[in-house]
Amino acid sequence: MSARAGILVTGTEVLTGRVTDRNGPWLAERLREIGVDIEAIVVVGDRPQDMAAALGWLAAEGVDLIVTSGGLGPTADDLTAEVVGGFQGREMVLDEALRGRIAAILERLARRWKDLDLNALEDGNRKQATIPAGATILEPIGTAPGLVVPPASGEGPTIVVLPGPPSELQPMWHASVATEALRAATRSASPIEQRMLRLFGIPESELAESLRRAEEGGPSLERLEITTCMRRAELEVVTRFDPAATEDYQAFATFLGERHADTLFSDDESSVDEQVAALLLRAPRQTLAVAESCTGGLVAGRITDLAGSSAYFRGGLVVYSNDAKVTQAGVPVELLEEFGAVSREVAMALADGAAARLGADVGLGITGIAGPGGGTEEKPTGTVWLSACRSDGVRLEQTITMPGDRANVRDRTTTFALHLLRRLLLAPS
Amino acid sequence: MSARAGILVTGTEVLTGRVTDRNGPWLAERLREIGVDIEAIVVVGDRPQDMAAALGWLAAEGVDLIVTSGGLGPTADDLTAEVVGGFQGREMVLDEALRGRIAAILERLARRWKDLDLNALEDGNRKQATIPAGATILEPIGTAPGLVVPPASGEGPTIVVLPGPPSELQPMWHASVATEALRAATRSASPIEQRMLRLFGIPESELAESLRRAEEGGPSLERLEITTCMRRAELEVVTRFDPAATEDYQAFATFLGERHADTLFSDDESSVDEQVAALLLRAPRQTLAVAESCTGGLVAGRITDLAGSSAYFRGGLVVYSNDAKVTQAGVPVELLEEFGAVSREVAMALADGAAARLGADVGLGITGIAGPGGGTEEKPTGTVWLSACRSDGVRLEQTITMPGDRANVRDRTTTFALHLLRRLLLAPS
Missing domain, CATH: 3.40.980.10 (MoaB/Mog-like domain)
Structure with missing residues (x-):
């Protein structure tokens, strides 16, 4: 006890x-x-x-x-x-x-x-x-x-x-x-192990199904206390157990790792923020710059939360107005006119502009409609375009329609931005 | 009941x-x-x-x-x-x-x-x-x-x-x-009034003394439930009372208002964020731009938390590296060499640079040492310089040594930045 x-x-x-x-x-x-x-x-x-x-x-x-x-x-x-x-x-x-x-x-x-x-x-x-x-x-x-x-x-x-x-x-x-x-x-205290798996891009019901499969003949879950929750657009699976049940946990973690190889990104408590930092610091070290509109500085703020970020973070442009997108990030006026501020093309130009203006190896561009107003039928509130580019020409784009209110849209967008960066940094040349 | x-x-x-x-x-x-x-x-x-x-x-x-x-x-x-x-x-x-x-x-x-x-x-x-x-x-x-x-x-x-x-x-x-x-x-529910006073730049013990003075012959506090707390570098005084005690509350609020006229900035639940927004929107409307180093985007992020901020917020420069301070915000290299990145002079150049580069009426510059490393004897960790300037030439500078860890220093700095903006916008020409 x-x-x-x-x-x-x-x-x-x-x-x-x-x-x-x-x-x-x-x-x-x-x-x-x-x-x-x-x-x-x-x-x-x-x-x-x-x-x-x-x-x-x-x-x-x-x-x-x-x-x-x-x-x-x-x-x-x-x-x-x-x-x-x-x-x-x-x-x-x-x-x-x-x-x-x-x-x-x-x-x-x-x-x-x-x-x-x-x-x-x-x-x-x-x-x-x-x-x-x-x-x-x-x-x-x-x-x-x-x-x-x-x-x-x-x-x-x-x-x-x-x-x-x-x-x-x-x-x-x-x-x-x-x-x-x-x-x-606390003389009777005995240590309890706690481990966390983090997944991104998977609904909670998929994980519930995996747990049911495990119960029907997969690894034994009897000695594991498993809880799942969605947090900042990521799914966290936390397991607590007596150290004597460590093998049970390992079998469970392997089982989940095989079923969810494409979405499980962390099994060692590391956050996506820390993983992006570690990937930038790998040799050859790469530097990062961001140009963000709807998130208004929150992505730069999240990147610089980590002590030591000055080793790879060159800086950010908060290009809230269209003027600022043009003058600060070098987005061509024609792109804004043809595709609108919230578009794949402008997100790409923001990523390129951030990297070029700040002399970074990796650029990130974000543009979206955080709400509450500003949405249209074609681009409803919550629409966000993200773009990330690397100096060797590899690039990724993504669009999402975020649920929730202004604060939710802005916060979730920072998580999607970090995962896009992670994928970009892991992509082969 | x-x-x-x-x-x-x-x-x-x-x-x-x-x-x-x-x-x-x-x-x-x-x-x-x-x-x-x-x-x-x-x-x-x-x-x-x-x-x-x-x-x-x-x-x-x-x-x-x-x-x-x-x-x-x-x-x-x-x-x-x-x-x-x-x-x-x-x-x-x-x-x-x-x-x-x-x-x-x-x-x-x-x-x-x-x-x-x-x-x-x-x-x-x-x-x-x-x-x-x-x-x-x-x-x-x-x-x-x-x-x-x-x-x-x-x-x-x-x-x-x-x-x-x-x-x-x-x-x-x-x-x-x-x-x-x-x-x-909930049939027996009866409404309870709750009011908040916010003060900035005053230690909690000063307020405790005011409460004691009130008890010794000031306004009656008997029917008021008063709690005080420091939050994000501001002191909040919250009072709950039966609507029948409204006059007692008003006497108390007047008493505090007289004793703390210089530090009491809000008696209507408004935050300093909202007050700055309202001041910028007064006719003639003014626009704002920021250049921030140690806060890494958090000040821009806080300003754009408010829906409608696009009406006055032109954008921000997150000038984390010295290079970015020079190329993005136009800080003269000589200033960085002579005074160091964390100095009154560089904060002023950042404020001026933000306003000039982004075409804003009001500029805000922030530079500091968020820690955990980077401090020196002369400029310990937590040292921050803030500068704010207005197009008519009025300007304010401030330095603080913030207590706490990196997250604390960064968060408290955003509050000081907003109060500096508030004072600047209220200052006569």
Whole structure:
């Protein structure tokens, strides 16, 4: 039996949808790495009774560990430490040494803000240094300390209390893993393997059929927990299993690899973004430039998300207006007049223009109608043309009619663009 | 007393962090609009016992309504309809008419995929048309029908079952609101007002001090539920209140407006993105062009997120390499040599170059070190220079050292860029 955990994300801003929670998913992944299974992620507002109710449910479910995020700030609506202290049966006490360490951090911060109110800082300092008696302190990255709080009674889950900002929570989680209190709570943890296969250009029902075929006499799936989902126009197949079932997984992965050789592009967690980067960096190294219209910079933005992209990315042209297509990417006016801005011909001219203007080996051109307006019967909203060209003359074009709203069309187009690049870079001369 | 709801998001892909949940927050906002208070958002995996445990907890908390998202697909791991049917004490039955309607949808889809396996489709069709007896059907947008399922016993919450893809869930939610079953469950709903103030360039502790001052003899905060949070480098203050407390809110908003006149930029939910767009569209209309280095297209991407941006956005130059800065944006080589790529001078040349090359009235230039490498003692990682210029000669420059990792530096820089544009567009001639 493995150790189990629940995650409690607090914050009215998360509960009401104004802020997207990044901590729950991140913590789930880290817990899996140390062999702890997740029961649930619960999001509640900054109301103490709701927090306590959620802690009560997770404890009743019999989890060994609860990790909370948020509610450790200096303002009065940040109540997590107090609620957790009460839940674990521990008194709140001001830790003078901790108060001094936080004060030193505040002093450094104060130099960056002029006209800072020192009384405000002092009150917040006091609040943040008041912690449940007997808790293990995780040193602050910002100004909020984290806590590992075992139950005073010895019965029930240990609670790890972390601040909301991911840049603070993440290093403090790693610190918490090293504490004796957390190790004691997760003693029964046993590692779980997780592997991912990624496919592109295949509907989910095809994969469902493959799973049924496997069940009817293919590799045994009994010891594998398989889930599938569509994400950013790609199909992800994630399998979790006990390390003892590794051979079963390998047989399953081979089975899928044979059935879906044309659409399975990743079996090692690598993203298409990373694969394109690796292909550009192969000897002889090639450089890349893009000219994009409907995606408005998102393709360049996605390429430059990767650190080190300056080694192959020359730059991009966001040619939103027709004028810009002509002056910046060198698209002939006649092409725009004859075929329209959203056409195979203009996509090709954009790819060629990007490569020529920016002196790159590989060019990518994108033009489309992101919506909500702008569609016609012949070219409905969501119509996109993509073109990619290589200095040896090999080139690929593609058109798709994307479903969904403006944001969806733009986001999915970036995935299609990266897959077109991947295919181009893999194509023989 | 107001109606209360819980949201149950299912999907191992969400629980384990591979996919970010967009439905919970979206549903929370919609529920608030119809006057239903949210108790909690719970995320569980595709394990029926975990789903049932979460439903059990939310029901025990006494909510009037539970909305679920996900787990309605054609594959065997999609079990939500069955679990909800069991929880509400209703038998699962195949609805033949619904099966026919889904089959018609599948037939249309089948034309888009070649080599489609029809057996796979048929099995999925049968599964998706098997629903709890007595449930109200929400017609599918994709292939999955939604459901409104009251408890067979008449005791306990009504459950609205919606599919996971946001493009399906959103219209189907609106359909569910019109059903008799949902109206019956939310009869006690009373509207809650929610207002947001946005500030830029102020630490959270300053605001905490303002809240304390209000409590010590300022406007009454008793009937206001106030939460504050930092998001994308902006400070958001959200207040929820009963419509009867509207005057209290107005007094509070006026109090903050007076104390923070220089940093409060939005009191009507408008984002800085929307404000910049509105300022550009004022008569005489002005056009915009950007040249960006470290943000690699994200600023252009953010500007073109808004539908209608083609009315003022001329285009962008993603000048990632020094060569591109010279050839595309016309930055003099001497400036790069004398001051370095990350400098006030180069940011100014980028702004001027963007405006000149793309024929725009307003130019924006961005250059910085996003990291993780590339920092020096003099210019550490996170150093960014921004410049914005107007055709009448007014211009603004700014430098910041951004905290956080590469993704953080890039994202925060887009917010600073938009605020610099806002200030430039508001500046007198």
